Amino acid sequence: SANSRSTTSYKRSSSLLLSDSSSPKRQKRLNLIVVVHLLPTLPAYLRALQQVADIRVIIFKGAAEKDRPEQMKQMAQWVENHGVFGSAVWKTTKNQLKVRKNVIEHLRNAVGSGEEILIMDIGGYFAPCLELLANPVANGCNWKLLGIVEDTENGHQKYHHALESLQSLQGSKITQPNIYSVARSRMKMTEDYNVGKSLVRAADSILRQSLDHRLEDHRVIGVLGFGKIGSSIAMHLRQQHIGIVMVYDVNP
Numbered sequence: 001s002a003n004s005r006s007t008t009s010y011k012r013s014s015s016l017l018l019s020d021s022s023s024p025k026r027q028k029r030l031n032l033i034v035v036v037h038l039l040p041t042l043p044a045y046l047r048a049l050q051q052v053a054d055i056r057v058i059i060f061k062g063a064a065e066k067d068r069p070e071q072m073k074q075m076a077q078w079v080e081n082h083g084v085f086g087s088a089v090w091k092t093t094k095n096q097l098k099v100r101k102n103v104i105e106h107l108r109n110a111v112g113s114g115e116e117i118l119i120m121d122i123g124g125y126f127a128p129c130l131e132l133l134a135n136p137v138a139n140g141c142n143w144k145l146l147g148i149v150e151d152t153e154n155g156h157q158k159y160h161h162a163l164e165s166l167q168s169l170q171g172s173k174i175t176q177p178n179i180y181s182v183a184r185s186r187m188k189m190t191e192d193y194n195v196g197k198s199l200v201r202a203a204d205s206i207l208r209q210s211l212d213h214r215l216e217d218h219r220v221i222g223v224l225g226f227g228k229i230g231s232s233i234a235m236h237l238r239q240q241h242i243g244i245v246m247v248y249d250v251n252p
Contacts, residue, residue, distance in 0.1 A: 029053055029054050030052070030053040030054070030116055030117070030118055030146070031053065031054050031055075031056045031111055031115050031116065031117045031118070031143075032049055032053045032054065032055045032056060032057075032117070032118055032119075032120060033056060033057040033059075033107075033110075033111075033117060033118070033119045033120070033126075034046075034049065034055060034057070034058055034059070034119075034120040035059045035061050035120065035121050035122045035123065035125050036058060036059070036060060036061060036122070037061055037062065037122065038060055038061075038062060038068070038071075038072040038075040038076055039075070040071075040075070042075055042079065043078065043079075046058075046079070046085055049120075050084065050085075053118070055084075055085060055088050056088055056110045056111055056117070057088055057090050057106070057107070057110050057111075058079060058085060058088045058089050058090065059090050059092060059125060060076055060079075060089070060091075061122050061123060061125075064093075065091070088110070090106060090110075092106075094123075094125055094128075097125055097126060097128060097129060098128040098129070100129060100132055100139070103126075103129045103132060103133075104132065104139050104140070104141060107141065107143065108140075108141055111143045112143075113142040113143075114142055114143070114144070115143050115144070116143070116144045116146050117143050117144070117145055117146065118145075118146050118147055118148075118149065119133070119145070119147075119148040119149070120148075120149045120151075121148055121149065121150045121151065121155055122150075122151045122152060122155065123151075123152055123154060123155045123158075124150065124152075124154065124155035124156075124157075124158030124159055124162075125155075126148065127155070127158035127159050127161070127162040128162070130159065130162040130163070130165075130166060130177065131162075131165075131166055131169075131174065133145050133177065134166065134174050134175065134176065134177045135174045145177050146178065147177055147178035147179065147180060148177060148178070148179050148180070149180050149182060150179060150180070150181055150182065150183070151182045151183065152182075152183050153181075153183040153184070153227060153228055155183075156179070156181040156183050156184065159179045160179075163176060163179065183228065188228075189228075192228040192229055192232050193232050195229055195232065196229055196230075196231070196232020196233040196234075196235065196236050197232070197236050199229070199233055200215070200233055200236040200237060200240070203215060215237070215240060215242060216240060216241070216242065218242070219242075219243040219244060220242075220243065220244045220245075220246060221237050221242050221244070221245050221246070222246045222247075222248065223237070223245060223246070223247045223248070224248050224249075225248075225249055226247045226248075226249040227249075230247065230249070234247055
């Protein structure tokens with residue numbers, strides 16, 4: 001399947017990444033472009049990545065700077081003031097990444113000629129400019145894209161559509177980049193199952209504490225969204241013998 005091919009290709013990219021850090025003969029290291037959440041675990045995550053590759057670009061995911069909660073502002077400030085990571089921070093948005101000029105200019109400055117790059121994305125940030133990334137020479141650049149690691153199902157769908165557009169280009173000889181979906185990995189499936197279970201328990205706890213009700217007291221329960229988390233929630237609700245579980249999704 002397409003997903004198994006992308007998984008295999010990512011394993012090859014992963015082995016290259018690890019070999020860069022362990023081989024004393026190799027002068028160049030893999031370059032990373034990473035989209036990150038401003039979570040308390042971010043410093044440890046960045047330090048771990050820096051052990052095996054060079055982080056060239058860091059993009060903060062989530063709310064605009066002025067709208068961030070205080071703890072997210074503090075985490076962003078820590079990264080920006082860091083002696084190593086600070087210079088890699090790129091204050092941009094998804095909409096700005098749709099503009100080719102913005103992407104070309106920034107990556108040309110961040111990534112040297114002939115360098116190998118791996119993108120670690122959360123939400124398909126680079127899907128709109130996939131053609132540019134896959135064919136940099138045509139845009140006056142000379143990096144080599146080894147692949148893209150996408151963390152979310154939503155982002156995976158965006159890259160899937162971007163690949164379809166790439167394939168539809170008449171006479172295109174662009175090599176399709178390797179896309180690896182974390183969202184469709186076995187590890188992530190286990191996480192989705194447990195997140196759905198935890199959300200059902202949390203909803204039941206909130207009802208008990210605030211309204212003195214239980215989920216079982218309601219004959220009909222609605223679930224908005226039937227993706228990986230929503231389907232897990234619906235399954236656990238049925239396991240609790242709720243009478244009717246109704247689901248709504250924009251893409252049934």
